[in-house]
Structure formats: C-alpha cells, structure tokens
Amino acid sequence: xxxxxxxxxxxxxxxxxxxxxxxxxxxxxxxxxxxxxxxxxxxxxxxxxxxxxxxxxxxxxxxxxxxxxxxxxxxxxxxxxxxxxxxxxxxxxxxxxxxxxxxxxxxxxxxxxxxxxxxxxxxxxxxxxxxxxxxxxxxxxxxxxxxxxxxxxxxxxxxxxxxxxxxxxxxxxxxxxxxxxxxxxxxxxxxxxxxxxxxxxxxxxxxxxxxxxxxxxxxxxxxxxxxx
Numbered sequence: 632x633x634x635x636x637x638x639x640x641x642x643x644x645x646x647x648x649x650x651x652x653x654x655x656x657x658x659x660x661x662x663x664x665x666x667x668x669x670x671x672x673x674x675x676x677x678x679x680x681x682x683x684x685x686x687x688x689x690x691x692x693x694x695x696x697x698x699x700x701x702x703x704x705x706x707x708x709x710x711x712x713x714x715x716x717x718x719x720x721x722x723x724x725x726x727x728x729x730x731x732x733x734x735x736x737x738x739x740x741x742x743x744x745x746x747x748x749x750x751x752x753x754x755x756x757x758x759x760x761x762x763x764x765x766x767x768x769x770x771x772x773x774x775x776x777x778x779x780x781x782x783x784x785x786x787x788x789x790x791x792x793x794x795x796x797x798x799x800x801x802x803x804x805x806x807x808x809x810x811x812x813x814x815x816x817x818x819x820x821x822x823x824x825x826x827x828x829x830x831x832x833x834x835x836x837x838x839x840x841x842x843x844x845x846x847x848x849x850x851x852x853x854x855x856x857x858x859x
Contacts, residue, residue: 652828661829666692669789671798674698674708674775677782678815684727684742691786692829696775697721697731698784701742706779708786709744709772720772744772780804781811 638657641648651657666672672691675698679687686699688711695711697720711720713733720731720740730747731740737750746767754760775786778795785795796804825832835841842849 652830658828662692662694666694667788669787669792671778671785671787671792671795674777674784674786676815676817677706677779677784679725679817680706682727684729685725686721686728686742687725688721688723691775691788695719696786697744698786699742706777706784707743708775708777708784710774712772713738714746714770714772715749740772744774746770746772781807782815783807 638651638654639648640646674689674691674696675687679685680698680700683700683702683704686697689696689698696708697711698706698708701707712718713720713735715733715736715738718733718735720733722734728742730742731744732738733740738746739748741747748767749761751759752761752765773788775788776790776792777784777786779785780795780799792798799807848854
C-alpha cells in the first residue's frame with residue numbers, strides 16, 4: 632500500500648502542525664489512501680432505498696457516490712460521475728429510476744453502474760462514432776463493495792478491506808444488532824456544508840475540552856464533565 636508523504640512534525644504527539652490541515656497534496660493522498668483505501672464508509676440507511684430503483688447520493692470523502700436498490704433487491708453503489716467526461720450522473724439527492732442517463736452526453740447506465748448505451752455510437756450518416764472495437768462493458772463506473780448490518784449500508788473501494796464485522800469488531804457489531812429490533816424511519820433531513828478540512832470536524836465531535844465550555848447543555852445534563 633502506498634504511504635502518505637512524510638510530514639514534518641514538532642516534538643510531542645499533542646502538537647499538531649497547522650499545515651496538516653492546509654496542505655492540498657496531503658488532502659489528496661488522504662482521499663486516495665484513507666477514504667478510497669481498505670476501510671468501510673457509511674453510505675446510507677437501507678430504509679432510505681426500500682424499493683427497486685430507489686437511490687440516494689452521498690460522498691465518500693470528496694468523491695460523489697450513488698447508492699441504489701437494484702432490480703434484484705440488492706444494494707449497489709458507484710461513483711457518481713460519468714466515465715465519459717466526469718459529469719455528475721445523478722444531480723438530485725434522491726429518486727427512483729429504471730436506469731441512469733448523464734445529461735451532458737446521454738451515456739446511459741443500469742442500476743449497478745454498468746454502461747448500457749451511448750448517443751451516436753455509430754456516428755451520424757456513416758461518419759464519426761465509436762471505433763468497431765468499442766465495448767460498453769469495458770466502461771462501467773467505479774463501483775464499491777457493499778455490506779450491510781442492522782439496516783446500515785457500508786461501502787469500500789478496496790478489495791483488501793476485511794469483512795465488515797471483522798473491521799468494526801465484535802463489540803460494535805453486537806451493539807448494532809441490539810438496535811436492529813427497532814424499525815427505522817427517516818422523518819426529516821438537515822444538511823450543513825462545512826468548508827473546512829475533514830479532520831477538523833472529525834476532531835471537533837470528539838473534543839470534550841470545548842464541549843463543556845461552549846455547549847452548556849453538556850454540563851447541565853451531565854453528558855460531559857471535566858472532573859470525575
């Protein structure tokens with residue numbers, strides 16, 4: 632597996648250099664080696680795509696992804712970009728479709744992200760078009776492996792990623808199974824776009840130092856305390 636480029640680090644693990652959050656090359660490597668590497672990424676709830684043709688869009692790191700219920704009832708996911716010019720295939724957040732067509736040049740994909748047809752494949756009036764050896768099956772979207780547990784859908788781009796339950800561990804898997812007895816219902820959505828490095832948010836939601844100072848309800852309801 633590729634390694635992330637060396638980062639200059641001050642003495643002491645608690646002293647994180649600011650450029651770790653600002654270096655665009657490091658961010659690019661994190662996308663490739665972490666989000667697209669041997670890890671499982673949460674994609675959506677199964678209840679969000681209950682019927683064949685139901686789909687939702689999401690992101691794996693910075694990569695746009697479509698999650699869809701196929702004709703057989705299985706869950707599939709693939710990169711939400713046409714293999715022709717990289718345009719988004721699905722422009723909305725969710726929907727139901729028999730297949731997907733890129734609005735830019737009308738390349739059409741099935742529910743699993745396989746290319747089925749393209750506009751003007753044979754050209755116009757005998758001129759232009761694709762070469763005779765063009766094979767649609769060689770131009771599928773980039774797909775994710777999918778596993779589900781207790782109604783949660785996870786995906787990975789890597790064939791080296793361990794099975795989902797082995798990846799999350801027996802304690803987490805057991806906790807998820809306890810919650811599986813409850814039928815989930817999505818009653819609303821709220822989306823907020825944060826224009827910052829993903830590591831800042833990941834750290835923020837785990838930072839109990841600021842929580843007791845900034846979010847008073849944490850201390851009021853004893854959710855978090857600075858003392859034992």
